[in-house]
Amino acid sequence: MKAVLDALRNIGGVRMAALVMKDGVPVVCSGADPALEADALGALAAGYLRELEQAATALSLPTPRRAFVGATRGSVYVHNLEAGLLVVLVDSGAPLEQVGPALDAAVTRLTRRTERTTATLTHIDQGRGAA
Amino acid sequence: MGFFTRIVSLGGADKGRIRELTRALATDPTAAAYAALAHEQALRGDAQAAARTAREGLGLHAHDEALQRLLERATTLLREARLRELAQELSTAPRPALRAELCALLLEAGRLERAEEAALEWSRHGGGADAWMAQAEVRARRYFADRRREDARTALDLCSKASAAAPADLRPLRLRLELCARVGAYAEALRSAAKLLELSPGDAVLEVRHRTLAALAPRSSELDTALREVERTGRLADEVATPAAPDSEASSRDEGAQPAHVRGMLTACVERDATVQFACAQRGSTALIHGEKGASAERAARGAREITTASRALARKLGLGALREVRCEHALDDQATATVLVQASDHGSAAVRVTGTAHERHTRALVAMVHALDTGAAR
Numbered sequence: 001m002k003a004v005l006d007a008l009r010n011i012g013g014v015r016m017a018a019l020v021m022k023d024g025v026p027v028v029c030s031g032a033d034p035a036l037e038a039d040a041l042g043a044l045a046a047g048y049l050r051e052l053e054q055a056a057t058a059l060s061l062p063t064p065r066r067a068f069v070g071a072t073r074g075s076v077y078v079h080n081l082e083a084g085l086l087v088v089l090v091d092s093g094a095p096l097e098q099v100g101p102a103l104d105a106a107v108t109r110l111t112r113r114t115e116r117t118t119a120t121l122t123h124i125d126q127g128r129g130a131a
Numbered sequence: 132m133g134f135f136t137r138i139v140s141l142g143g144a145d146k147g148r149i150r151e152l153t154r155a156l157a158t159d160p161t162a163a164a165y166a167a168l169a170h171e172q173a174l175r176g177d178a179q180a181a182a183r184t185a186r187e188g189l190g191l192h193a194h195d196e197a198l199q200r201l202l203e204r205a206t207t208l209l210r211e212a213r214l215r216e217l218a219q220e221l222s223t224a225p226r227p228a229l230r231a232e233l234c235a236l237l238l239e240a241g242r243l244e245r246a247e248e249a250a251l252e253w254s255r256h257g258g259g260a261d262a263w264m265a266q267a268e269v270r271a272r273r274y275f276a277d278r279r280r281e282d283a284r285t286a287l288d289l290c291s292k293a294s295a296a297a298p299a300d301l302r303p304l305r306l307r308l309e310l311c312a313r314v315g316a317y318a319e320a321l322r323s324a325a326k327l328l329e330l331s332p333g334d335a336v337l338e339v340r341h342r343t344l345a346a347l348a349p350r351s352s353e354l355d356t357a358l359r360e361v362e363r364t365g366r367l368a369d370e371v372a373t374p375a376a377p378d379s380e381a382s383s384r385d386e387g388a389q390p391a392h393v394r395g396m397l398t399a400c401v402e403r404d405a406t407v408q409f410a411c412a413q414r415g416s417t418a419l420i421h422g423e424k425g426a427s428a429e430r431a432a433r434g435a436r437e438i439t440t441a442s443r444a445l446a447r448k449l450g451l452g453a454l455r456e457v458r459c460e461h462a463l464d465d466q467a468t469a470t471v472l473v474q475a476s477d478h479g480s481a482a483v484r485v486t487g488t489a490h491e492r493h494t495r496a497l498v499a500m501v502h503a504l505d506t507g508a509a510r
Contacts, residue, residue: 036449044448051441052459058434059484061469064459069442072241072276072452076445089449 004109005030008102013094015074019110020045021084033089045078045087066103070096079107083114149175162192169201178208194392196499210236227253227261234265243269260297263289267303271310275477276453278365280358283310287354301330312344314361315368317351320344365444393503397421400496406485407493408469411435414479414504422484435482439473453477458489472497479504 001019008017009030018029018038024046026038033041053063067078072092077099079086086107090099152168165188173181182205188198217233230253237246250258250265258265267289274282287310290303297303304327311320321344328337352360361367393412400410401422409422409431418432442457457473472489473482474497481500483493 041449044445048441048445052438055434055437055441056459056461056471058430058437059471060430061461061471061484062463063461064471065462065468066458066460067442068456068458069446069451069454070456070458071446071454074449074451076449076451092452 001028001110001113002030004106004113008088008099008106011095011098011102013091014088014099015091016041016087016089017106018042018087019084020087022046022049027084031089036089041087041089042085045076045085049078049080049085077103079103081107081110081114086110160188160191162188162195162198165192166195166197166201169198169205173201173205173208178205178212181205182209194503196502199502207240210240214240225256227258230256230258231261231265234269238265238268238272243273260293260300260303263293263296264300264302264306267293267306271306274310275313275367277447277450278361278367279447280362283314283358283361286310299330301327304330308340311354311357313367313369314354314357315352316354316357317344317347319351319354321348321351365440365447393419393500394421396496396500396503400483400493400500404485404492406487408484408486410481410483410496410500412479412481412500412504413439431484435471435473435480438471438482439475439480442473443475456494460488474498474501476501476505 005017005019005028008014014031016029016031016033016036016038018041019027020038020042021027024039024043026042029038029041048069049063049067052067056063063080065080067080069076069078074092075090075094075096077086077088077090079088086103088099088103090096149168149171152164152171156164156168165184169181169184169188172178172184182202185198185202185205189195189202192198214233214236217229217236221229221233230249233249234246234253237243237249247266247269250262250269253265254262267286270282270286270289273279274286287307290307293300293303304323308320308323308327311317311323321341324337324341324344328334328341331337351357357368397410397412397419398421401407407422409420409428411418411420411432413419413432413436418436420428420432423431438457438459439454443454446452446454454475456475457471459471461469461471463469467486468488469484469486470489471482471484472493473480474494475481479501481497481504483489483497485493
């Protein structure tokens with residue numbers, strides 16, 4: 001998982017990439033920001049997604065799959081995965097046209113990995129049941 | 132534009148083209164003709180002439196987007212050229228007037244970090260009250276963008292220092308007045324207004340401001356409390372939101388606050404593009420919406436406002452500065468997707484809900500709406 005985040009982090013201008021649980025607890029993080037810890041980033045992203053969920057209800061939409069927030073001094077992507085959130089913090093002036101596709105690739109890799117882990121766990125559970 | 136460049140660029144063909152466009156403009160002064168001439172002048176590197184043409188065109192066609200863009204671009208080019216000149220002059224013969232101009236231009240360009248560096252540098256070289264004021268202005272601007280308490284505190288401290296050094300200077304008091312009034316510390320703002328009136332008695336605008344603040348003072352917060360509240364909510368006292376009340380087609384709570392042409396833009400956005408389900412523009416407590424009716428319109432406006440508010444708060448808490456864009460992608464059933472796209476300025480925002488992915492044309496339409504909201508309110 002760290003390798004997936006490191007690949008994102010290697011794009012110029014990407015300050016931090018973190019995989020956090022739905023409640024904001026960080027699982028793995030790549031890159032560091034002296035002014036922001038992974039815990040804080042996770043908590044803010046999780047809280048933000050909850051607020052978006054409420055707003056989406058008013059718009060008769062499901063919870064967003066991905067949110068991008070662009071501001072004067074940087075941007076943040078919050079991707080809502082099945083098992084957690086992928087949060088990417090980007091400096092202003094970073095090539096967003098590269099970050100978007102790289103984020104898609106990272107999501108695909110993370111989803112595949114999660115599916116494999118789930119399948120393995122199911123297989124183990126079934127084995128235990130049979131024994 | 133250098134002399135040599137001017138000679139080169141005034142080649143026969145170029146000169147002929149400009150003459151041709153000028154003649155076309157004289158016979159038919161449309162926005163497109165002004166834009167074509169300004170564009171040609173900008174291409175030839177004559178930003179000053181381009182700005183002049185665009186400004187003249189905007190005098191006749193105030194809402195033309197192409198002319199507005201051209202004027203902005205030409206102004207940016209001129210500013211960048213002047214900044215380069217100033218940097219050169221400051222390295223050879225630094226003097227206060229140049230430093231003041233540098234700070235003002237950097238502030239105007241929104242390059243706050245660079246402006247603060249320039250002001251600090253000036254301060255180190257004995258800039259005194261003027262340098263402190265330049266720093267205070269940067270901090271105040273940063274505060275209005277990020278709403279962080281320390282920025283406001285630093286700006287106010289710098290204002291106090293500048294006032295102590297130059298008691299007759301109105302600028303520190305004006306900045307203090309603006310900051311305190313915008314956060315809702317009306318009693319503190321009233322004190323600044325009173326001091327300003329002592330320095331410039333009979334100023335009609337100040338007298339009105341003083342009367343307004345005197346009326347608001349009973350429900351004033353302490354400065355610290357007000358700053359903490361703004362930091363918590365991310366909302367200044369003059370931006371307190373009330374629920375939007377759109378009606379069947381497009382509506383406004385306060386007709387005077389919204390320029391009429393925003394309605395036209397909303398209508399065009401929804402009716403000319405089949406993928407747009409609704410478009411919404413908001414500023415202060417006013418919301419205009421097109422594409423939804425009745426209760427759905429109200430819900431949609433509320434949803435768009437909540438997305439903007441939450442995103443503003445996130446950007447502020449992450450230290451990313453003022454919100455400019457939000458893009459929320461939603462996966463619907465049967466592989467379909469929907470996107471909510473928001474463009475925001477410091478005071479207003481515009482949003483669309485589109486089926487599928489939002490494109491550049493949606494962004495352009497929203498940017499124009501936000502610009503119209505801002506310029507409409509400034510008029």
